[in-house]
Amino acid sequence: xxxxxxxxxxxxxxxxxxxxxxxxxxxxxxxxxxxxxxxxxxxxxxxxxxxxxxxxxxxxxxxxxxxxxxxxxxxxxxxxxxxxxxxxxxxxxxxxxxxxxxxxxxxxxxxxxxxxxxxxxxxxxxxxxxxxxxxxxxxxxxxxxxxxxxxxxxxxxxxxxxxxxxxxxxxxxxxxxxxxxxxxxxxxxxxxxxxxxxxxxxxxxxxxxxxxxxxxxxxxxxxxxxxxxxxxxxxxxxxxxxxxxxxxxxxxxxxxxxxxxxxx
Amino acid sequence: xxxxxxxxxxxxxxxxxxxxxxxxxxxxxxxxxxxxxxxxxxxxxxxxxxxxxxxxxxxxxxxxxxxxxxxxxxxxxxxxxxxxxxxxxxxxxxxxxxxxxxxxxxxxxxxxxxxxxxxxxxxxxxxxxxxxxxxxxxxxxxxxxxxxxxxxxxxxxxxxxxxxxxxxxxxxxxxxxxxxxxxxxxxxxxxxxxxxxxxxxxxxxxxxxxxxxxxxxxxxxxx
Amino acid sequence: xxxxxxxxxxxxxxxxxxxxxxxxxxxxxxxxxxxxxxxxxxxxxxxxxxxxxxxxxxxxxxxxxxxxxxxxxxxxxxxxxxxxxxxxxxxxxxxxxxxxxxxxxxxxxxxxxxxxxxxxxxxxxxxxxxxxxxxxxxxxxxxxxxxxxxxxxxxxxxxxxxxxxxxxxxxxxxxxxxxxxxxxxxxxxxxxxxxxxxxxxxxxxxxxxxxxxxxxxxxxxx
Numbered sequence: 140x141x142x143x144x145x146x147x148x149x150x151x152x153x154x155x156x157x158x159x160x161x162x163x164x165x166x167x168x169x170x171x172x173x174x175x176x177x178x179x180x181x182x183x184x185x186x187x188x189x190x191x192x193x194x195x196x197x198x199x200x201x202x203x204x205x206x207x208x209x210x211x212x213x214x215x216x217x218x219x220x221x222x223x224x225x226x227x228x229x230x231x232x233x234x235x236x237x238x239x240x241x242x243x244x245x246x247x248x249x250x251x252x253x254x255x256x257x258x259x260x261x262x263x264x265x266x267x268x269x270x271x272x273x274x275x276x277x278x279x280x281x282x283x284x285x286x287x288x289x290x291x292x293x294x295x296x297x298x299x300x301x302x303x304x305x306x307x308x309x310x311x312x313x314x315x316x317x318x319x320x321x322x323x324x325x326x327x328x329x330x331x332x333x334x335x336x337x338x339x340x341x342x343x344x345x346x347x348x349x350x351x352x353x354x355x356x357x358x359x360x361x362x363x364x365x366x367x368x369x370x371x372x373x374x375x376x377x378x379x380x381x382x383x384x385x386x387x388x389x390x391x392x393x394x395x396x397x398x399x400x401x402x403x
Numbered sequence: 404x405x406x407x408x409x410x411x412x413x414x415x416x417x418x419x420x421x422x423x424x425x426x427x428x429x430x431x432x433x434x435x436x437x438x439x440x441x442x443x444x445x446x447x448x449x450x451x452x453x454x455x456x457x458x459x460x461x462x463x464x465x466x467x468x469x470x471x472x473x474x475x476x477x478x479x480x481x482x483x484x485x486x487x488x489x490x491x492x493x494x495x496x497x498x499x500x501x502x503x504x505x506x507x508x509x510x511x512x513x514x515x516x517x518x519x520x521x522x523x524x525x526x527x528x529x530x531x532x533x534x535x536x537x538x539x540x541x542x543x544x545x546x547x548x549x550x551x552x553x554x555x556x557x558x559x560x561x562x563x564x565x566x567x568x569x570x571x572x573x574x575x576x577x578x579x580x581x582x583x584x585x586x587x588x589x590x591x592x593x594x595x596x597x598x599x600x601x602x603x604x605x606x607x608x609x610x611x612x613x614x615x616x617x618x619x620x621x622x623x624x625x626x
Numbered sequence: 627x628x629x630x631x632x633x634x635x636x637x638x639x640x641x642x643x644x645x646x647x648x649x650x651x652x653x654x655x656x657x658x659x660x661x662x663x664x665x666x667x668x669x670x671x672x673x674x675x676x677x678x679x680x681x682x683x684x685x686x687x688x689x690x691x692x693x694x695x696x697x698x699x700x701x702x703x704x705x706x707x708x709x710x711x712x713x714x715x716x717x718x719x720x721x722x723x724x725x726x727x728x729x730x731x732x733x734x735x736x737x738x739x740x741x742x743x744x745x746x747x748x749x750x751x752x753x754x755x756x757x758x759x760x761x762x763x764x765x766x767x768x769x770x771x772x773x774x775x776x777x778x779x780x781x782x783x784x785x786x787x788x789x790x791x792x793x794x795x796x797x798x799x800x801x802x803x804x805x806x807x808x809x810x811x812x813x814x815x816x817x818x819x820x821x822x823x824x825x826x827x828x829x830x831x832x833x834x835x836x837x838x839x840x841x842x843x844x845x846x847x848x
Contacts, residue, residue, distance in 0.1 A: 199746050228755065235752045246747035250765045259761060260751035312751065405706065467780050467827035468820045469787035472798055476816040479805065483813050564694040568791060575695055579702075588702035596699055599691040607690070 148211055150175045150316060150348050151196060156205030157372075158191050165191050167372040168205065173316065178342060178349045180359035180380075183369035184395060189352045192369075193318040196350070197240045198231050209234050210315075236264075239314035243321045245301040247293035247308070253280065254289040257308045265312065279307040283337045299330030303337050310341055316348040323355060331355070338362065356399060360384055368392045411590040414581050418594050421577045428495055428573065429560045435499025436555060440506030444514070447507065462504045470501045471565055478569045494566040502555055502562075509551045513544035547621045550614035557603050557610070564595075574598060634814050637804060641815075644800035645822060651714070651786045651796060652826070655721040656779055662726030663775070667733025673755070681730070688727035694788050696720045701792045717789035725782045732774035736767040773841055776834035780827055787823070797822060 149172035158166040165188040173179055181189040194200040195207060198214065206223070207214045216223035217230050247256050254276055261272035280286050283303040285296075293301050302322055309317060319338065323331040335358045342349060342362050353359055359366055359380060366383040368376045368391075376383065376392050387393045446458040465473070478493040488496065517540055525535040567576035578591035669681030688696065697720035700711060711719060740763050748758040790799035801819045805812050 197746075197750050199749060232752060232754065235749070238750075240750040242743065242747065242750075244743055246743045248744065248747070248762055248766075250769070260748075260753060263757050263761060264752050264754075309750065463831065464820070464824055467784070467831055468823040469784040469798065471787045471790070472801070472816060472819045472823065475798075475802070475805075476820065480813045480816045561692040564692045565788075567694075575692070575698060579698065582702065587706075588698075589706035592695070592699045592703040596691045596695050599695060600687065604686065604690045 149173055149208075150177070150210060151350075152208040152211075153192070154206045154208070156192075156195065156202045156207060158188070158195065158200065159203045165372050166202075169372070169374065171367065171374065173348055173350060175315075176346045176348050177365065178351070178363045180363035180366045181350060181352045181369060182354070182356070182359060182366060182383075182395075183375075187369040188372045189369050190320055193240070193320055193350050193352060196316075197238055197318055198235055209237060237315040238318065239309035239312055239316070240318040240320065241302070241305050241309050241322050243324050245293070245298070245305045245325070247301055247305055249293050251292075252289065253285065253291050253293065253296070253304050256293065256304055257311055260308070260312060275311055276307070279311045280304070282340070283307045284333070297330060298326045299333045302326065302330075302334045306334070306337055306341070310345075310347075314347065316350065319349065319351040319353070321352050321354065323353070354399070356384060356396070368395070370395075405589075407587065407590055410585070410587060411594060414578075414591050415594055417581060418574060418577050418591060419598070421572065421574055422598075424571075425560070425563050425573050428491065428498075428563050428566065428571070429556065431495040432498035432502070432559050432562075433556050435495060436502040436506045436559065437552070439500055439503035440510060443503055443507035444510040447511070448514075462507065465501055466504045470497060470562065471568060473497050473501060474565060474569060490566070490569045490571050493569060494563075494571055498559055498562055498565070502559055505558075506552065506555055509548050509555070510544070512551075513548040514540060516547065517544055547617055550610050550617050553610045553613060554607075557606050560603060560606075561599060630814075633811065634818060637811060637815055637818055640804055641797060641800055641818060641822065644795055644797045645826075647795055648783075648786055648797045649826065651717060651721070651789060651794075652779075652783050655718045655725070655786070656782055658718065658722035659726045659729055659778070659782060660775065662722055663729030663733050663778075666726060666730035667737065668759075670730065670734040671737050685727045685730055688724050689731075693720060693724045693785055694791065696724055697788055697792055713789065713792050713794040716792060717786070717794050721782060721785050721789075725778055725785065728781070729775055729778045732771050732778060733767070736770035736774070737763060739770055740766050769841060773834055773837040776830060776837055780830050780834070783823065783827055783830065 151171075151173040153169050153171040156166055156169045156171075157164065165186070169188070169192065171192070181192060183189050191200060195202050196209075196214070202215055206216060212234060213223060213226070214231070214234050215226050217226045218224075248259070251259060254273065257276035257279060258269070258272045261267045261275065262269055267275070277286065277289060280289060283306060285300060285303055285307070288296060288300065288304075293304065296304070306322075322338070323334055326334065335355060338351075339358075339362055341347075349362070351359065351362065363380055365377060366380050367374055368383060368387075368389075370391050376387065376389050383392070384396065387396055443458055443462060447455055447462070449455045449458075474494065474497045477488065477497045478490060481488065481493075521539055521543065522535070525539045530538065563573045564575035566573055567579070570576075572580070574595045575592075578595045579588070581591045582588035666681045666685060669677050670685070672678050672681075697717060700720050701713065701716035704711065704716075744762055744766065745758055748762045753761065786796060787798040789796050790802065793799070797819060801815050805815045
């Protein structure tokens with residue numbers, strides 16, 4: 140966390156990253172840089188590899204080949220005598236501390252109260268004293284509009300509320316980069332707005348980098364500095380929201396947007 | 404003192420020869436469990452409350468008291484109230500009835516998994532009650548639970564040593580008698596353990612396979 | 627009629643001290659059973675394949691053979707290697723190893739029943755393996771395994787009667803002695819034995835029913 144970022148060095152760098160599930164190649168040699176504080180939205184049809192990109196960064200999925208660097212350090216590899224060897228759990232943990240993630244299905248801990256959900260990792264992972272962790276958790280929960288629900292259990296909340304807790308749980312750990320994996324896909328339409336508002340608010344207040352996998356084009360336009368359109372495991376087109384959404388070049392992106400904007 | 408191969412090889416056939424008796428007891432008890440279990444299942448579902456509550460109590464009582472004591476009751480106590488059974492019948496009945504309470508639970512789970520619509524369809528077609536059971540419910544309820552039922556065959560097989568307590572010479576009793584004759588228990592008892600392992604483990608694997616196949620066929624947990 | 631009741635009281639009076647022995651065996655074996663179940667259950671889901679294999683061999687070995695055979699083997703055959711246990715410890719050891727193998731399957735099953743997404747969420751919070759298990763997986767798995775472990779303890783209680791066959795003075799053994807010395811007591815002795823076992827089992831049965839009911843209600847409060 141305290142490492143000094145080298146000037147102009149991207150925060151995250153994907154170098155020729157491929158991922159195969161059995162015979163299915165979901166990523167085919169991806170090159171992608173994410174800069175400090177940059178907000179990048181990943182869009183594309185299902186199966187285009189968007190979710191896999193962030194799951195590999197969260198160390199939930201190991202790349203089949205290629206290198207992912209965080210702050211210049213390989214994530215899935217460790218340098219031993221100048222050669223790259225597979226990383227061990229200790230190495231992964233060291234880098235993982237800079238990364239946070241919000242999941243499509245919230246994945247809150249059902250056996251803990253809302254407060255404990257947001258406190259637990261602060262105390263046990265970051266070693267913050269319990270009192271202070273709770274204070275920070277409550278501040279964070281108030282920010283996402285759930286200050287009154289601290290004693291409730293996740294399953295007593297609506298999907299939108301649960302997702303806001305999940306956001307608080309991740310943000311309170313103060314990662315350098317936050318990953319959002321289709322965070323509104325599992326929600327009823329009327330609950331989508333409140334979650335997106337919370338993310339926009341956080342994006343405005345903090346200088347965290349963000350990678351957002353999303354189908355909400357308006358949201359992407361509002362939050363992202365750059366939109367990356369993926370197709371068949373490769374980047375088909377990328378650029379500013381204006382370029383991508385208003386002046387798409389490739390025919391695939393054009394038809395994707397057409398289908399998308401007409402159905403939503 | 405340690406392992407004596409010569410002795411082990413000598414006594415192996417003696418112990419192994421008991422296998423037909425053991426298999427007979429196992430399948431006898433299994434038949435009792437399957438049939439009596441079905442009767443319990445129906446009685447449990449009876450709309451005549453005193454019957455269904457009595458059966459419920461019976462099942463709970465039998466399930467939570469030791470089969471060994473039940474065996475003594477059947478073999479030693481029943482004759483005094485006029486029901487004399489030889490040791491084989493006593494053993495088969497005790498084990499069979501004890502496990503019928505488990506088997507009836509398996510039937511119940513199978514029947515409970517049948518959708519309400521099937522009952523309604525049978526009624527709409529004006530089936531009689533027994534037709535509904537024999538043509539609609541049981542043919543759907545039983546096949547998915549066959550692996551679970553098969554498990555109880557293995558369970559019963561492993562319970563047969565219990566019958567040594569009333570003098571049935573099954574694997575363990577045979578081995579124990581041989582051991583006592585020679586003051587050497589290690590070889591015969593180890594042989595018994597291996598026999599159980601060699602017979603029950605492949606059977607368990609088979610049932611495992613059956614279970615996977617059945618889960619696929621009946622669309623449960625196929626992922 | 628009064629005669630009859632006196633017979634029951636007489637037998638009960640003689641049986642009760644042995645009831646303590648049964649309970650002592652039950653409690654000792656239960657503690658050991660759950661200890662073994664946790665170690666073996668966690669071993670079955672270990673990241674190291676050698677531990678997985680070893681615990682699997684233990685579980686299959688003890689589930690594949692009979693409890694009574696195991697008890698006899700420990701009591702009568704082990705001394706051939708110079709390892710001698712008293713009847714009490716031979717009984718407790720056989721019971722614990724046998725029911726521990728079954729209970730470890732309950733532990734393993736309930737750990738595997740926790741969705742993978744819970745592990746992913748705790749990885750995303752950068753928890754260590756041990757923290758994931760201790761803070762996230764086990765507390766949830768525990769609720770799922772309780773009814774199964776409760777049922778296991780009822781089976782264990784039934785299993786304790788087998789120690790009578792290696793001459794340990796539990797309820798069943800004492801019942802047999804009473805019956806042997808006074809054959810006219812045969813019917814009441816075994817009826818009383820069954821009732822006594824049922825009475826010991828009763829709290830466990832009620833506990834299991836409650837646990838099953840609360841487990842089916844899902845997770846709301848701890």
